[in-house]
Amino acid sequence: DAGVTQSPTHLIKTRGQQVTLRCSPISGHKSVSWYQQVLGQGPQFIFQYYEKEERGRGNFPDRFSARQFPNYSSELNVNALLLGDSALYLCASSTGTGYDYEQYFGPGTRLTVT
Amino acid sequence: GIQVEQSPPDLILQEGANSTLRCNFSDSVNNLQWFHQNPWGQLINLFYIPSGTKQNGRLSATTVATERYSLLYISSSQTTDSGVYFCAANSGNTPLVFGKGTRLSVIA
Numbered sequence: 001d002a003g004v005t006q007s008p009t010h011l012i013k014t015r016g017q018q019v020t021l022r023c024s025p026i027s028g029h030k031s032v033s034w035y036q037q038v039l040g041q042g043p044q045f046i047f048q049y050y051e052k053e054e055r056g057r058g059n060f061p062d063r064f065s066a067r068q069f070p071n072y073s074s075e076l077n078v079n080a081l082l083l084g085d086s087a088l089y090l091c092a093s094s095t096g097t098g099y100d101y102e103q104y105f106g107p108g109t110r111l112t113v114t
Numbered sequence: 115g116i117q118v119e120q121s122p123p124d125l126i127l128q129e130g131a132n133s134t135l136r137c138n139f140s141d142s143v144n145n146l147q148w149f150h151q152n153p154w155g156q157l158i159n160l161f162y163i164p165s166g167t168k169q170n171g172r173l174s175a176t177t178v179a180t181e182r183y184s185l186l187y188i189s190s191s192q193t194t195d196s197g198v199y200f201c202a203a204n205s206g207n208t209p210l211v212f213g214k215g216t217r218l219s220v221i222a
Contacts, residue, residue, distance in 0.1 A: 033209070033210075037155075041214065042200055042202070042212030042213055042214055042215055043157075043200075043202075043212050044212070045209035045210065045211075048209060056209055058209065088155050090155075090157065098207065099144070099145055099204040099207070099208065099209050099210055100144040100145045100204065101145070102145070102147065102159070102162040103145075103147065103202075103210060104159060105149070105156070105157035105159075106156075107154065107155065107156045108155045108156065110155065
């Protein structure tokens with residue numbers, strides 16, 4: 001079975017630009033969560049979506065937004081990029097809503113903002 | 115919210131040695147997971163273990179929920195075990211909180 005997939009793998013953007021990252025969950029999983037991991041730290045929660053509805057949001061500015069599509073895939077958008085947005089962005093999927101379910105992570109998108 | 119602390123922060127082992135990684139958490143947990151992050155950044159699921167003991171090959175994990183800690187055991191370590199090991203937990207209706215990780219280096 002295919003795992004969680006993310007695209008693109010790497011991305012280089014300039015400060016002030018906008019970026020869209022994509023995630024496809026494991027087949028049968030209806031929940032997608034997004035995490036940001038900066039160098040040397042553990043991942044930090046950004047959003048959770050279940051059945052196309054936002055179910056949770058972490059402590060991130062409004063420049064970060066996301067959505068989930070009818071096929072349960074998801075996009076993370078970041079506007080007005082700052083140098084500090086450079087990080088590995090990870091997507092995770094699980095079978096149910098809430099955070100009690102086992103989370104499975106994709107390979108990540110490495111974003112560099114110059 | 116829940117706090118997750120991992121120790122030690124760094125660990126260097128000779129190939130074939132055994133090790134124990136520790137994860138302390140500040141509240142009762144609904145979800146506790148151990149991950150191995152490889153050099154390319156992929157988080158590999160090792161265990162989903164909010165309580166009890168599990169084993170998978172050379173790896174095993176124990177969570178003592180009443181005492182708020184979890185242990186990851188690695189036996190007969192190999193160079194491919196190198197990387198960062200993360201513990202993550204949630205409590206109530208809060209998202210997973212990750213510790214800062216243990217960086218393991220296994221030397222041949």
